[in-house]
Amino acid sequence: MTGEERKEYGMKVTQAGGSGLVVITYDIIAKYLDDAMAALNKSDNAEYRRCLGLARALLAELTGALDMQYEVSKKLMALYIFMNKVIVRADITKDVTELVRIKEMLSKLREAFARVCGECPQEPVMDNVETVYTGYTYSKTAMNEEIYSNTNRGFTV
Numbered sequence: 001m002t003g004e005e006r007k008e009y010g011m012k013v014t015q016a017g018g019s020g021l022v023v024i025t026y027d028i029i030a031k032y033l034d035d036a037m038a039a040l041n042k043s044d045n046a047e048y049r050r051c052l053g054l055a056r057a058l059l060a061e062l063t064g065a066l067d068m069q070y071e072v073s074k075k076l077m078a079l080y081i082f083m084n085k086v087i088v089r090a091d092i093t094k095d096v097t098e099l100v101r102i103k104e105m106l107s108k109l110r111e112a113f114a115r116v117c118g119e120c121p122q123e124p125v126m127d128n129v130e131t132v133y134t135g136y137t138y139s140k141t142a143m144n145e146e147i148y149s150n151t152n153r154g155f156t157v
Contacts, residue, residue, distance in 0.1 A: 001031055020117050025062060026110040029055045033087075033099045033106075040094060052091045059084050079105065 036051035063080045066073040083102050090098035 001028075001035060005031065022062070022113045023110055023117060025058055026106050026113065029058045030103050030106050030110075032058070033103050037096045037099055040096060048094075049091060052087055056084055056087055059087075076109075079109070 032051045032055040036048050036055070039045075039047035039051060059080050063077055066077055068074065068077070083105065086098050086102055090096065090102075
């Protein structure tokens with residue numbers, strides 16, 4: 001993942017609600033799986049393993065965030081555990097078809113959570129962050145970002 005992509009995901013995180021964070025996490029996992037497959041094609045085993053490790057760490061975060069009093073959380077936990085096992089197996093066998101399968105599963109989960117985000121808009125989880133407006137403001141050919149800083153960022157009293 002490039003620095004620009006990290007910055008973009010970071011900006012999305014500051015503006016997202018709870019379900020939106022799950023969608024972003026699915027996107028990042030899929031990106032790490034793509035990066036792992038690209039690394040394997042270049043025979044860069046260290047980068048392959050690093051990207052898979054980062055994908056697994058995000059799956060662990062999703063698993064830890066589940067509220068087990070709901071039945072859907074138990075089903076999601078089973079899926080996350082299965083995905084983790086498949087990623088471990090792909091790490092050992094270097095079989096990218098396993099990773100493609102996980103990406104397909106993530107895509108379906110992402111679609112479902114994105115639908116929830118659209119139907120039940122939520123306030124951003126993070127408070128006291130910069131407001132970002134993106135659009136074609138003064139140029140027909142380039143995207144412009146306007147960031148409005150809150151001078152009272154950080155701890156509030």
